[in-house]
Amino acid sequence: MVPTIPPADVEELGRQVAGPVLTPQDDGYERETAAYNLATPIRPDVVVGAVDAADVSAAVAWAAAHRVPVGVQATGHGADLPMQGGLLISTARLQECTVDPEARTARVGAGVRWRSVLEASVPHGLVGLNGSTTDVGVVGYTLGGGLPVLGRTYGFAADHVRSADVVTPDGRRRTVDATHDPELFDLLRGGKGNLGVVTALEFGLLPLDGLYGGGIFYPGADARDVLTAWSRWSADLPETVSTSIALLRLPAMDIVPEPLRNRFVLHLRYACTAGDEEAVRLLAPMRHLSDPVMDTVGRMSYRDVDAIHLDPPVPLPFRDAGRLLEDVDDATIDALLAQAGPDTDCPLAFIEIRLLGGALSRVPEGGAELVPGRDAPYLIGLVGLAVPPDGERVPAAIEGILASLGGHVSERTMVNFLGSVGGNADSSRAWSEEGHARLLAAKAAYDPENLLRFQHAVRA
Structure with a gap:
């Protein structure tokens, strides 16, 4: 792959984040970019292995300043379409996973898989609404709606989200919920990765004894x-x-x-x-x-x-x-x-x-x-x-x-x-006509440069 981002710009990115910054010539690049679907080539010009939300914010701000398109990946299960060029932000290292048994809630980082949630919640008689495999990441699955194994009983996973930490394409970190940026909060739940990079979710757990x-x-x-x-x-x-x-x-x-x-x-x-x-x-x-x-x-x-x-x-x-x-x-x-x-x-x-x-x-x-x-x-x-x-x-x-x-x-x-x-x-x-129109309007407001353009991005 011929690099399209000047080495000096990559070095600048490396100074702004704590996690690894890798190009195709570096050891670890293949491991950092690998998708679950081995038929989907993910070949960014540079990948950042974010260690926290600050890294995500810095990487997005760098990409916006240099007009470099951004893709996001944690477990790689959502990589349906190829990615060629641009910046890939790997959120696999964001492994916060806490369960509050009394409030019946969980808070997870963007790299957490459903298996980790169940290991923490099932001993308390609580479960989250995972899909057909617990190997999938919680955040990407839920942002796409999340069709659970127990969906007919409890609904979509996205219905149970309480709040989200998100980095919008301007690099700003926000916490959104039903009262703080409610429109963004609503569109994140089902809008996949079109409006920002979600670094953490809080969602409700359900009482279930097997x-x-x-x-x-x-x-x-x-x-x-x-x-x-x-x-x-x-x-x-x-x-x-x-x-x-x-x-x-x-x-x-x-x-x-x-x-x-x-x-x-x-x-x-x-x-x-x-x-x-x-x-x-x-x-x-x-x-x-x-x-x-x-x-x-x-x-x-x-x-x-x-x-x-x-x-x-x-x-x-x-x-x-x-x-x-x-x-x-x-x-x-x-x-x-x-x-x-x-x-x-x-x-x-x-x-x-x-x-x-x-x-x-x-x-x-x-x-x-x-x-x-x-x-x-x-x-x-x-x-x-x-x-x-x-x-x-x-x-x-x-x-x-x-x-x-x-x-x-x-x-x-x-x-x-x-x-x-x-x-x-x-x-x-993937959305109703009305829902697609709402996403397009929000995309124009939050991401007018179409920074988040990989995978299933909305377009007019």
Whole structure:
């Protein structure tokens, strides 16, 4: 990479921050810039490993003064699109994580993963609203709305945020909440990283003494029966149940449970906050269906919540996309199985349909109005590994499946599910028309030079 920032300017940046400042020629650059998605190249001209909010403020102010665009990364899970050039601010070192059991709140720095929150909160009978894996960073996930494992019961993670520490593109540090800069506070919750670099969040925790959850894996040959049964069963579930169903083509890798290796299976995910007897009763119609390959559903500590979705625990190269879905009727199932059923050579590793609704459909008092998807019944996500021999076929397969769903699939999505395929660089589809207009107006006010332009930035 040919440097585009003069060395003297990089040296100036190094004098203004306490953390490491690295260019592509420096040891540690690759480690500092690595994303969870190994197929997404993150190649900034310079990266700052911020050690605190003061470093973030200094780095942003430097970037503004030198007109250098800025990207932000903590765990790298949000890196859907490539970054070429500019300044990357790594917030991975911001590891503050405190829990107040009496107030039922947590305060976390921008580098904290959900696993750390649960380790601190579960002993007090409290949980935060993490997504399908606790390996994801709290802040980036929540700024995108945050679709939790228990979303139908408790709503979006962004609905529970109490305050945010943010560095706006002028380098100014602010603490915003419902009474201090309320419009900025509202737009941060669901606006992702468009209006500033969030260095810490405070959010509410929920009392929960474990749950009844896990997964059931069915043979792929039973795909039609399982999808049809799941569609009809899930339509009448109470808000105590959150569920999804996934078509999985699993490789023969050590990270895959042995009975599932090199197989095409369907994976029912189940999370219920009701008592065990009620949870068992509600699941019974699906549990007695087909002849499962594996059944891991039972009473669990919330510390073990990753066992419900079993997301890959290591970085992988992949291409993906997500859309809101209008229904899962017979026509939807026919179209999906024609493209990705057991008799096809579909190259996708993962096609998931999540049931929405319940508490996700409501904006609670003081909740995150910008978060989309509240009126959608389902979300579909598609993922394919970007590796030989089928990696080159993945984007076309994703687009083909979405096209085959026709009017059943929406053009809209959620910002955390925009992905990298199917025109997802157009981020406007991640918000309502009104929400996008609000973001554009705020962007013009807070970031008129479009300093924060990487990943899913709003644009007119």
